Amino acid sequence: MANKRQKLSIETSDPPMSSRLHPVVPSTEEHIRLREELSQLRAFTHRRPQPTTDWTIGREKYGCGFTTSWLFEEQFEEPSKEPFREPEAEPGWMDSKYDSTRGSPTEEHKKDPEWIDINLVKAWIDGCDTRHGAHCHPTRKDKITPCWLIDTGEACIVRPTTSVEYVALSYVWGSTASGLACQSNLKELQKPGSLLGPAMPRTIRDVISVLHLLDERYLWVDRLCIIQDDDKDKEKHINNMAAIYSNASMTLVVTTGDDADYGLRGISGITPAMNPQKRKSIWFPGATEHQLTRLVRVPTTKWYSRGWTLQEIVFSRRTLFFTETGVFWECHCHTWSEDTSERRLLWSNSKCNEKLADIFRDSYFPSWPNLHMYLQLVAAYNNRQLTFDDDILAAFAGITTSLNSTFQGGFLFGLPEVFLDVALLWRPMGPCRRRSSCEDEQKMRKKPGTAFPSWSWIGWQTEIDPQSWKCGYDYIKSTNVISWPGSKYNISLKAGSSWKLKPTVQWYVADGLSSPSRPVISDYKRHQRSRDTPAGWSRYSLPFEGLEEAEFVHLSDMKTRFRFPIPLPSDKDTSWPSIQEGPFLFCRTTRAYFLMEPLHPSRIVTSLFDENGMWAGVIRMQVEEEGFVRPEDEKDMTELPEPRKDGSGLQKEEFIAISEGSARNRWNEAGFLEEWSFAERPRKTPLYEFFNVLCITHQDGICYRKGVGRVLKNVWLSQNPETLEVTLG
Ligand SMILES: [Zn+2]
Numbered sequence: 001m002a003n004k005r006q007k008l009s010i011e012t013s014d015p016p017m018s019s020r021l022h023p024v025v026p027s028t029e030e031h032i033r034l035r036e037e038l039s040q041l042r043a044f045t046h047r048r049p050q051p052t053t054d055w056t057i058g059r060e061k062y063g064c065g066f067t068t069s070w071l072f073e074e075q076f077e078e079p080s081k082e083p084f085r086e087p088e089a090e091p092g093w094m095d096s097k098y099d100s101t102r103g104s105p106t107e108e109h110k111k112d113p114e115w116i117d118i119n120l121v122k123a124w125i126d127g128c129d130t131r132h133g134a135h136c137h138p139t140r141k142d143k144i145t146p147c148w149l150i151d152t153g154e155a156c157i158v159r160p161t162t163s164v165e166y167v168a169l170s171y172v173w174g175s176t177a178s179g180l181a182c183q184s185n186l187k188e189l190q191k192p193g194s195l196l197g198p199a200m201p202r203t204i205r206d207v208i209s210v211l212h213l214l215d216e217r218y219l220w221v222d223r224l225c226i227i228q229d230d231d232k233d234k235e236k237h238i239n240n241m242a243a244i245y246s247n248a249s250m251t252l253v254v255t256t257g258d259d260a261d262y263g264l265r266g267i268s269g270i271t272p273a274m275n276p277q278k279r280k281s282i283w284f285p286g287a288t289e290h291q292l293t294r295l296v297r298v299p300t301t302k303w304y305s306r307g308w309t310l311q312e313i314v315f316s317r318r319t320l321f322f323t324e325t326g327v328f329w330e331c332h333c334h335t336w337s338e339d340t341s342e343r344r345l346l347w348s349n350s351k352c353n354e355k356l357a358d359i360f361r362d363s364y365f366p367s368w369p370n371l372h373m374y375l376q377l378v379a380a381y382n383n384r385q386l387t388f389d390d391d392i393l394a395a396f397a398g399i400t401t402s403l404n405s406t407f408q409g410g411f412l413f414g415l416p417e418v419f420l421d422v423a424l425l426w427r428p429m430g431p432c433r434r435r436s437s438c439e440d441e442q443k444m445r446k447k448p449g450t451a452f453p454s455w456s457w458i459g460w461q462t463e464i465d466p467q468s469w470k471c472g473y474d475y476i477k478s479t480n481v482i483s484w485p486g487s488k489y490n491i492s493l494k495a496g497s498s499w500k501l502k503p504t505v506q507w508y509v510a511d512g513l514s515s516p517s518r519p520v521i522s523d524y525k526r527h528q529r530s531r532d533t534p535a536g537w538s539r540y541s542l543p544f545e546g547l548e549e550a551e552f553v554h555l556s557d558m559k560t561r562f563r564f565p566i567p568l569p570s571d572k573d574t575s576w577p578s579i580q581e582g583p584f585l586f587c588r589t590t591r592a593y594f595l596m597e598p599l600h601p602s603r604i605v606t607s608l609f610d611e612n613g614m615w616a617g618v619i620r621m622q623v624e625e626e627g628f629v630r631p632e633d634e635k636d637m638t639e640l641p642e643p644r645k646d647g648s649g650l651q652k653e654e655f656i657a658i659s660e661g662s663a664r665n666r667w668n669e670a671g672f673l674e675e676w677s678f679a680e681r682p683r684k685t686p687l688y689e690f691f692n693v694l695c696i697t698h699q700d701g702i703c704y705r706k707g708v709g710r711v712l713k714n715v716w717l718s719q720n721p722e723t724l725e726v727t728l729g
Pocket residue numbers: 127128129132135136318331332333334
């Protein structure tokens with residue numbers, strides 16, 4: 001997967017193809033990638049849908065086999081600007097001429113292709129400090145200072161005794177094994193100058209020098225500020241990543257290199273020069289600097305592909321990026337880069353980059369469980385690379401730990417317990433790789449490759465379909481809180497889908513096959529039919545076409561309207577069981593067998609038939625990458641196999657029902673249910689009713705998930721499905 005990303009890298013070692021004054025049109029490959037990503041960006045941020053051809057490419061890539069005009073039936077719109085007041089520019093500042101000693105921009109300033117202008121970077125920090133107010137400088141209730149910090153003046157680690165400002169580092173760890181804080185060298189590392197020796201990774205030494213130039217005294221770096229051979233210290237930090245990064249005055253992101261020995265580029269007198277030959281200017285019609293910065297410079301780096309770096313950027317308030325070809329700044333209000341032509345546009349840009357709601361000023365996430373936002377985070381995380389599969393929970397723990405205070409019951413291997421029936425419907429968008437765990441195999445005496453549960457996305461590296469849980473957003477009526485800090489997408493939740501879910505099984509969870517199990521409380525609709533309004537909630541009645549319609553508001557977020565109150569953790573519920581609870585789910589449900597149409601090499605979605613050749617439903621399989629042909633590698637995409645209804649060539653598979661579902665039989669559900677474009681789907685009844693099913697396989701009495709789909713309710717019932725006890729691993 002990583003190779004595929006690198007193939008599309010924009011920063012290349014080719015000879016320079018253009019000067020920045022005469023930008024070139026990207027190559028075909030770059031063009032396709034940019035077109036896909038920009039069209040996604042536009043689709044998510046514009047009120048009116050864009051033409052659909054770009055999306056066709058985007059979705060075909062994932063092999064779901066959709067025709068895609070329906071992707072835009074959801075109304076996308078920008079979040080409300082209401083809570084924000086743009087910071088007022090000081091007269092004479094935004095338009096003033098650049099003077100590197102004063103730190104103001106000018107149009108005449110020309111970027112040195114080899115060296116970074118540190119004074120310009122100082123001007124960005126100063127500009128944000130003095131002009132962006134609470135947008136970039138929220139007051140946090142849980143202000144903390146880490147136990148250990150690097151004193152960049154003394155080049156050693158120190159234990160701060162009072163609360164101090166510090167910068168956090170996000171970088172590529174890679175295979176670099178030197179420069180780690182251990183119990184044995186703690187004393188040594190506290191000696192002034194100890195971090196400047198050649199044994200220290202180059203990136204760390206360069207960053208210390210840069211911060212010295214920027215007059216930033218304290219730095220937090222994981223490898224030196226967490227005692228690496230102290231498991232308790234490590235666990236404490238892993239669960240507190242949110243606080244460490246959000247309390248930092250800024251995060252310095254080093255995207256250069258594949259490991260910590262590569263160092264920075266372009267710091268005069270300290271590092272090698274930047275390589276202007278690697279720089280290509282990208283021109284794309286209609287793209288803003290912010291979009292290009294996000295889409296071009298960062299996603300092609302190794303840093304961006306790493307699993308650990310997601311939460312580092314999610315929780316950062318302000319970020320200074322050092323790339324192979326330059327430096328740029330991103331905060332709530334602005335993106336600034338050192339390019340003259342870009343800067344002219346930027347300094348006059350008066351709109352904030354992100355339009356987050358007020359509540360982000362005090363907390364990283366809203367005060368209520370936002371399932372939609374959580375899925376976007378999962379989707380952004382799950383296809384990133386981790387050196388060790390065992391880190392899949394730890395590298396996401398900062399996020400789940402933060403969300404534990406709003407998601408009642410916490411998380412079961414990455415699935416929120418209170419929404420478990422919905423969350424089990426996560427579905428892949430492309431090929432899947434089964435994650436295996438070395439550690440847990442021994443602990444649970446399980447066979448290799450089966451330790452992470454197959455029922456959670458944790459068990460599979462894959463692209464997650466961001467529409468997977470649409471049927472679970474019915475509690476939200478309208479909100480400004482639709483995106484996570486740093487997300488490039490803002491999706492409105494206003495779009496209605498009639499896709500509904502009705503739980504049919506009671507789940508139980510246990511750590512082992514013989515361990516005691518406990519019932520899973522998956523009941524976010526607990527208050528939906530109740531006449532009483534729970535404490536903390538207010539009920540409003542709205543006249544609606546002659547009927548009374550109620551909406552609810554919780555006192556912690558007066559701007560979000562709910563269709564019904566949802567369970568919120570009380571202050572007493574300080575922590576939930578570990579997110580690693582499980583990995584076994586038990587339930588009593590029904591089982592049936594259907595014939596599955598062979599998967600086309602580039603598709604993961606296919607039809608199901610009963611033994612009489614009657615179309616029964618649709619299944620999305622978790623297919624390993626091996627043998628998966630991406631559409632861009634295919635010669636001819638038009639030769640799809642014809643459905644074979646006589647039973648020949650169809651494969652018999654086993655399915656269990658996990659919940660019931662329905663949707664109104666109307667065209668605009670096509671964005672969420674892939675069978676909408678299938679000719680066989682029944683269209684005459686007003687309601688499309690089905691069972692949500694898992695395709696399963698057995699091993700040693702345990703069932704493992706192979707796919708997720710829907711089977712028509714009447715067809716399922718006509719099979720006389722047998723009832724059985726299921727253990728899902
Ligand atoms: Zn700012």
